[in-house]
Amino acid sequence: MMFRERIVLSMLLFIGILSIPLSYPFDTANAxxxxxxxxxxxxxxxxxxxxxxxxxxxxxxxxxxxxxxxxxxxxxxxxxxxxxxxxxxxxxxxxxxxxxxxxxxxxxxxxxxxxxxxxxxxxxxxxxxxxxxxxxxxxxxxxxxxxxxxxxWAGPESASSGQKGNGIDLxxxxxxxxxxxxxxxxxxxxxxxxxxxxxxxxxxxLHTRYGIHCMYIDGSSVVDNVGENNSTGAMVMGVKNTVVSGNSFRKQNENVHSQGILLYDVQQSSVHNNVVEGNRVGMNIAESSGNEIRGNVVLRNFIGIQLVLAEDNQFTRNQFVSNVIEASAMDSRNNEMMENYWDSFQGLDLNNDGISELSYGINPFYEQVVNRNSAYQLFFQSPGMIFMSNLFTEGKAEWTSDRSPLMSMEAESQTTKSGTQGSQAIKETTGVWIVGCILLGMATFIMINMGVLRK
Missing domain, CATH: 2.160.20.10 (Single-stranded right-handed beta-helix, Pectin lyase-like)
Incomplete structure (x- = not known):
């Protein structure tokens, strides 16, 4: 065998070795x-x-x-x-x-x-x-x-959540x-x-039903946790005097009821500086009152924030970015919204203080239509649906509204919350690029050598 043919075969073998997975799933149940x-x-x-x-x-x-x-x-x-x-x-x-x-x-x-x-x-x-x-x-x-x-979980992968137990049960x-x-x-x-x-x-x-499930707890803290690919990131129910802060809940979207954070019957609690990204519903506030929701980043969810029978809560300095539906509110009264950022809102800042003189109202038209007939979801963001939504102004004085929306996103806050995840993503992307460049260089080398051999 000619020397150059051996080089080509060696390179092909090396590329094949790089393509083999470095690890395989370990089935604890069978081992x-x-x-x-x-x-x-x-x-x-x-x-x-x-x-x-x-x-x-x-x-x-x-x-x-x-x-x-x-x-x-x-x-x-x-x-x-x-x-x-x-x-x-x-x-x-x-x-x-x-x-x-x-x-x-x-x-x-x-x-x-x-x-x-x-x-x-x-x-x-x-x-x-x-x-x-x-x-x-x-x-x-x-x-x-x-x-x-x-x-x-060490049982069969096909097991339903009802067949499993909780990781930590207190x-x-x-x-x-x-x-x-x-x-x-x-x-x-x-x-x-x-x-x-x-x-x-x-x-x-990771990959649980509810990442964190709180029932009837008092005076507690849920901080700096990370949840991904769960049905719901944090299910907080029947809770008072509790802090939910600095958490990241991403990719809760596989279930029709998936959400990043659910507050149900929560009183006098603080939900601040969390990141909810890529969920079906970012934050769901239901039958809860007297809470402070502040400084959260609500990013790329289907519905950013959903209010149902929520009263007397304060929403301040939250950022709603790239959500399909930024917000929806049903039967929710006396919630105070101020200085939140809504990326689809076109405001007017006459005195250059960064705050719009125009308020942002949460239009309930789309949610009311979908509740009557879920098939209308197919027409979301269609020109006809947007046109009808703009025409719908019934009861506008009672809509949940941000009276002083921000004109721009708080870059420092966004960077602080997403820095760790961004660094990880950069590292992963860099690794992929390195391997890709190696493979591309080897492939180019082989093609050149094979061309020389043909000549």
Whole structure:
């Protein structure tokens, strides 16, 4: 074989290697370790003393286990606790227990948990939890810390949300901190009910029904979380005195009821500095009153913001950009809107203060038409529909209106909120360009050499 032919074949082989995926999906359900040689963990726990730190040697340990003394159990990625029985893999009944660093495989579809917490001041850090039911469940547990864990669905991909359990499920468990966890494929990522003074911070929630689901919580904070490809990013219901801030909820659009943030029966709470992008509905405010909605970026949603029976809320300095329908309001009164930016609004600024002297009214025409006959959605943005909408002025004095809309978008605020995501997108795009340039250069080299060989 000629030297140049060998070069050409080598280049083709190298391109083929670059085209092979670097990793393959790991099916936990079908790749469970054998249990016959597993080390019983319960006997090790039974032999420990209160306050002792158990450092597990590499290996596979068998559950279920119950912890009724304040011990710490530590391991690393070489340690796996496996349970296939219809009980929670770990049940914590004592105060002051710490779990750190190892893998938990909860491979039963009974309504049990990988970790059931019933004691106070429990710390669960750095675990890799793979569950066919619930992840971490807290019942009557206070002052806990759930930090830097990975929780993922280990059952069949075809399972519906009703067949799954929640990633973190908390009831009557006050002053709990849930931070920096990554939850994928569960029913609800984080479910909170009947609890006070919670901190839910910097968690990542992917491919769940509701990324964060709040029911009857008080005096809590939901901050700096990221949710993507869920049915709803944050479902906040029956809540008061709570802060929802700095979160990013994107691409909630696969379900007809998908939305970035839903506030339902929420009172005296603050929703500020969030980014809701690419959802079917960006923000849905229903039957809620006395809330402050401020500084949010509502971007590229089908409906930017939707108000239904919402009263006495304040909307200030929000930015509505590139939404198909910027806003809709039904039976919503006494909401104060001021200094929001609406990118489709043509205002008039006579004194150059950046605020329009003309108000922006939310026209209910389109939503009323669609509610009567959903088929009219097909005509959205058609010339005839726009013309009819402009003619519709019935009850205009009662429309929800921004009395002082901004003339331009707040660039600094937009940059601050989107900076992290933008940096990530730039990195990903740069990587694609590098690989593309390499492949293009190799292809050019091969074509030139093959042309020389033909001659």
């Amino acid at each position: 469970a370790p054998e249990t016959k040689d597993a080390i019983p963990l319960q006997s090790i726990i039974d032999g420990s003393s209160p306050g002792e730190v158990l450092v597990l040697e590499p290996g596979i340990y068998s559950g279920p286990v119950s912890i009724d003394k304040n011990i710490s159990i530590r391991g690393d990625s070489s340690v796996t606790l496996l349970n296939t029985e219809a009980e929670s893999t770990i049940t914590i009944r004592s105060d002051g227990v710490t779990l750190q660093g190892f893998t938990v495989q909860h491979l039963t579809n009974e309504p049990t948990a990988a970790i059931q917490v019933e004691g106070d001041r429990v710390e669960i850090t750095g675990l890799d939890i793979q569950s066919q039911s619930f992840g971490i469940v807290l019942r009557g547990s206070v002052d806990g810390l759930i930090h830097s864990n990975t929780i993922s 009831y009557n468990s006050h002053r709990t901190h849930i931070e920096d966890n990554k939850i994928t494929g569960m029913r609800d990522g984080i479910y909170l009910e009947n609890s006070r003074n919670l901190m839910v911070k910097a968690n990542t929630l």
